[in-house]
Amino acid sequence: MRLPDVLRHSWVLAAKDLRVEFRSRTAILSAVVFVILAFVVFNFGRDPTAVPNVALAPSILWVTFTLAAILALNRAFHLELENHALDGLLLAPIDRSSIYLGKLIANLVFVATFELIGVPLLMLFFNVRLLPYLAPLVLLIALATIGFVAVGTLFSAMTVRTRFAELLLPVLLLPFMILPLSWGVQATVRLLAGRPLSEIAGWLNMLAVYDIVFVALALLLFPATVSE
Amino acid sequence: MLRTGRWITAIALVLLAGVYVRALLYTPVEASQGLAQKIFYLHVPAAIWAETAMILVGLASVVYLFTKDPRLDRFAASSAEVGTVFCAIVLTSGPIWGKPIWGTWWTWDARLTLTLFLFLIYVAYLLLRSAVMDPATRARFAAVLGICGMCEVPFIHLSVYMFPTLHPMPIILQPGRPKLPGSMLTTWLLSLGVFTLLYVGFVVQRYALSYLHEQLEAVGGEVGHA
Amino acid sequence: MVNPGQTLAVFGPNGSGKTTLLKVLAGLIQPQRGRAYVEGGRRAIGWIGHQPQLYGQLTVNENLRFWGLLYDAQPGPDLLARLGLEEHANRQVRTLSRGLVQRVAIARALVHDPRVLLLDEPFTGLDRIAAEALSRLLGQHAAAGRATVLVTHNVEEGTELATDVAFMRNGRFVHCAPRSGRGAQQVGEEYRHAIA
Numbered sequence: 001m002r003l004p005d006v007l008r009h010s011w012v013l014a015a016k017d018l019r020v021e022f023r024s025r026t027a028i029l030s031a032v033v034f035v036i037l038a039f040v041v042f043n044f045g046r047d048p049t050a051v052p053n054v055a056l057a058p059s060i061l062w063v064t065f066t067l068a069a070i071l072a073l074n075r076a077f078h079l080e081l082e083n084h085a086l087d088g089l090l091l092a093p094i095d096r097s098s099i100y101l102g103k104l105i106a107n108l109v110f111v112a113t114f115e116l117i118g119v120p121l122l123m124l125f126f127n128v129r130l131l132p133y134l135a136p137l138v139l140l141i142a143l144a145t146i147g148f149v150a151v152g153t154l155f156s157a158m159t160v161r162t163r164f165a166e167l168l169l170p171v172l173l174l175p176f177m178i179l180p181l182s183w184g185v186q187a188t189v190r191l192l193a194g195r196p197l198s199e200i201a202g203w204l205n206m207l208a209v210y211d212i213v214f215v216a217l218a219l220l221l222f223p224a225t226v227s228e
Numbered sequence: 229m230l231r232t233g234r235w236i237t238a239i240a241l242v243l244l245a246g247v248y249v250r251a252l253l254y255t256p257v258e259a260s261q262g263l264a265q266k267i268f269y270l271h272v273p274a275a276i277w278a279e280t281a282m283i284l285v286g287l288a289s290v291v292y293l294f295t296k297d298p299r300l301d302r303f304a305a306s307s308a309e310v311g312t313v314f315c316a317i318v319l320t321s322g323p324i325w326g327k328p329i330w331g332t333w334w335t336w337d338a339r340l341t342l343t344l345f346l347f348l349i350y351v352a353y354l355l356l357r358s359a360v361m362d363p364a365t366r367a368r369f370a371a372v373l374g375i376c377g378m379c380e381v382p383f384i385h386l387s388v389y390m391f392p393t394l395h396p397m398p399i400i401l402q403p404g405r406p407k408l409p410g411s412m413l414t415t416w417l418l419s420l421g422v423f424t425l426l427y428v429g430f431v432v433q434r435y436a437l438s439y440l441h442e443q444l445e446a447v448g449g450e451v452g453h454a
Numbered sequence: 455m456v457n458p459g460q461t462l463a464v465f466g467p468n469g470s471g472k473t474t475l476l477k478v479l480a481g482l483i484q485p486q487r488g489r490a491y492v493e494g495g496r497r498a499i500g501w502i503g504h505q506p507q508l509y510g511q512l513t514v515n516e517n518l519r520f521w522g523l524l525y526d527a528q529p530g531p532d533l534l535a536r537l538g539l540e541e542h543a544n545r546q547v548r549t550l551s552r553g554l555v556q557r558v559a560i561a562r563a564l565v566h567d568p569r570v571l572l573l574d575e576p577f578t579g580l581d582r583i584a585a586e587a588l589s590r591l592l593g594q595h596a597a598a599g600r601a602t603v604l605v606t607h608n609v610e611e612g613t614e615l616a617t618d619v620a621f622m623r624n625g626r627f628v629h630c631a632p633r634s635g636r637g638a639q640q641v642g643e644e645y646r647h648a649i650a
Contacts (some may be wrong), residue, residue: 012523020511084505088562091480092524093497151376158369162359171355172373175348179383210383219377221372222291228364228483 004099009094013102018109020079028113031151034071035118038064039125058188059073061122062181065145068114068159069177070170073152076107077160090226100222104215111145133191136200140191144184147214148177154218157225176214183207230298230440233433240425247419255415267325273423274317278346278437279381281311281427285353286378300368302442304374308353310427315347316347342384349377363442456618458569461592461602463612463633465645466622472605476501476572492570494644497525499631500568502588505561510548514539514558517547518565525566537561537587553581560588565609571595573604577611589615609645613638621648 021027042060080086085157089099119137123130130137152173187203251269285304292300322340323333332339353373360366456462466472477483478490480499492499494585508517518529534540537557547555556579563571571592577585592602592615604612605622613619613633619641621629628650633641 006360009524012520016509016512016520019516020509023511079509079511082510083508084503085507085509086522087482087503087505088501088507089524090482090500091499092497093495093523094524154372158372159359161365162356162369164359168355168359172287172352172410175288175345175352176376176380179380179387182387206383206386213379213383214376217376221293224368224372228477 006095006098009098010101010105013089013099014105014109016081017076017102017106021106021110025177027110031110032117034068035064035114035121038067039118039121043125045193054128054192057122057126057128057192058185061118061188062144062185064118065111065115065141066148066174066177066181068118069111069145069148069152070173072110072114073105073149073156073173074166074169076103076153076156081160086226096223096226097219099226100153100157100174100219103157104150104218107149108145111149112142113139115145128192131175136191136197140184140187140200140204140207141160143204143211144180145170146211147180147207148173148219150211150215151176154222154225157222180207180210230433230436233429233431233436235427235429236425236432238400240422240429243422243425244419247415249421250418251415252334256413265325269419271318271321271325272416273420274321275343276420277423277427278311278314278318278343281314282346282349282381283378285311285374289374289378292367292371293375296364296367298442299369301370302430302435302438304370305321305357305438306431308350308374309434310353310430312347312350313430314423314427315343315350318343319347339388342388345384346381349380353377370429456570456601456603458599458601459596460617461596461604461615462582462618462620463616464493464603464605464620464622465607465609465612465641466605467607467649470622471605471625474625475605476574476602476605480568480569480572494569495519497566498569499573499575500563500566502560502563502571503574504578506555506562508547508555508558508562511546513544513546514550514561517558517561518561521562522565527566528608529561529565531563533561536591537603538583553584555642556580556584557587560584563649564591569600571600571602571604573602573606575608576600576604576605577606577608609642613641 032054039060042056042064046056077086080089119130119141122128152169155172155176156169159165159172162168183203183206187200190199247269248266251266284307288300288304288307291297292304319340322343327333327342353370356373357366357370360369464472465476474483478485479492480501481490481496509520512520514534515529518533522529534543537560538556539557539561542550542554542558547558550558573592576588580588592604596602596615596617602615604615606612613636616633619629619631619633619636619646620627629644636644645646
């Protein structure tokens with residue numbers, strides 16, 4: 001199968017997912033509410049006199065995104081199992097990797113929506129200055145998100161067909177999420193402390209390598225999760 | 229085969245006792261750490277095999293996806309269970325050593341934390357196996373997770389060197405000459421050999437058990453969860 | 455060997471390997487021995503099974519367009535008309551009744567004008583209108599020189615459409631011959647005899 005075909009089919013699949021997702025405004029609305037609630041929980045889960053906002057902000061940001069990603073990933077393949085549409089996709093003359101890529105794109109857009117809401121809300125709620133560091137922060141968030149959504153999309157294709165799917169996905173995924181998460185937090189801490197960009201270059205490189213390795217791996221392994 | 233595994237394990241356990249007799253009676257006490265250092269003969273070989281077991285799970289999984297040979301799946305499952313046990317040894321012996329030396333049972337030290345990671349990946353692997361009923365699907369899913377686990381190991385290692393750490397840096401396989409006194413090195417190498425034998429013994433037993441389990445399932449017998 | 459214009463009906467009890475046969479033909483699973491070949495590959499195959507393989511939150515039109523895109527095909531203008539679905543084209547599939555969903559599923563399988571149709575118990579659970587529409591479409595399909603393989607455990611359902619009849623038991627064919635004028639009753643008797 002040629003690469004342009006794979007990309008075109010991936011986009012057709014992702015567009016279908018996003019159309020379903022954004023058709024009901026419930027999805028996007030729940031995303032906003034979830035992010036707000038997570039921030040509120042964090043606010044009451046600390047002693048404001050003991051822990052300053054700027055020290056806690058990176059943790060709030062990354063833990064919220066991690067949880068949001070798990071929520072988004074949990075429902076990624078439900079759509080395909082409902083009427084056995086997945087069987088139809090496997091029958092269609094498309095490469096298996098385009099099914100994975102399509103899901104990956106849709107999941108990334110969905111998680112990015114959470115993050116797009118989360119970053120301004122963080123500035124608003126916790127009075128943290130993010131604007132001067134916005135460009136590197138966005139790069140950092142994007143790299144980390146690609147990493148764990150790539151692994152998560154692969155895993156959710158498996159967990160959705162097991163018992164206790166909603167519980168099993170975080171159990172499988174979190175050990176793989178903690179590494180990019182910890183790199184993200186440490187880089188964010190340095191970023192917010194106004195340290196030079198060269199100090200976080202190491203983490204950005206690690207995240208980029210992680211993304212390349214796991215996206216490639218997932219593309220290779222995905223067929224094994226769907227075919228008989 | 230089960231009997232062979234039992235024998236290997238028994239021999240390995242006797243030898244382990246022998247290694248500890250040697251470690252306690254015939255190997256010099258390390259100057260700064262005192263007796264606590266003795267745990268190192270248990271801790272480090274277990275850590276090495278905990279990690280090697282993960283790599284073996286991954287390699288067996290890669291070959292499984294190509295050949296679909298159920299023996300490889302059975303081996304991967306056995307190796308993962310033994311790896312879990314070895315991780316548990318590392319995670320318990322670490323704090324026992326840490327209490328007198330660092331003054332605390334648990335620190336979020338990079339190496340300890342990352343063994344915890346390995347442990348969590350093993351647990352996830354075993355949980356995934358128990359959540360899938362169909363044997364062929366279970367084998368495929370487990371192989372996917374096993375390969376991802378193997379690929380995670382180098383990242384865990386890279387990460388270790390990016391964290392500030394209290395943990396003693398590896399002193400055995402250092403480039404240049406080893407800094408370990410000769411008799412300690414001998415004891416340690418003996419211990420590593422014994423742990424290799426333990427790994428083999430455990431895996432052979434576990435493999436034989438799951439084979440019997442499958443035979444029993446095939447004839448429709450009622451078996452508990454193994 | 456199923457030639458253009460032929461319709462092979464495969465009968466067998468549950469667990470005799472009918473669905474597996476179709477999956478092998480569709481290229482979903484590799485046969486342990488032997489080979490299956492469908493001219494034109496996956497692109498040439500249309501599948502109607504127990505499950506509609508549709509997205510409930512999308513409309514009928516959106517579903518057909520989506521599946522069409524995967525086959526690089528446009529849904530034909532008269533496809534909905536032939537199944538009596540025109541007035542429902544812009545309704546979400548999940549709001550449709552079971553019978554209508556089944557008709558949409560048939561339209562979905564025909565969206566790329568497949569040369570080979572694989573049918574897995576196609577009449578199970580169909581209402582009368584859908585069953586008649588399906589029979590009519592299968593007739594047109596065969597008349598247009600296309601091949602059909604139909605598997606079912608119910609001899610009454612498929613015989614009239616078939617040009618060839620096969621019986622399966624324990625994953626093997628125990629009978630495979632042209633129907634040559636045999637009626638459902640006669641085929642049924644032979645079937646019960648063959649699998650007994």
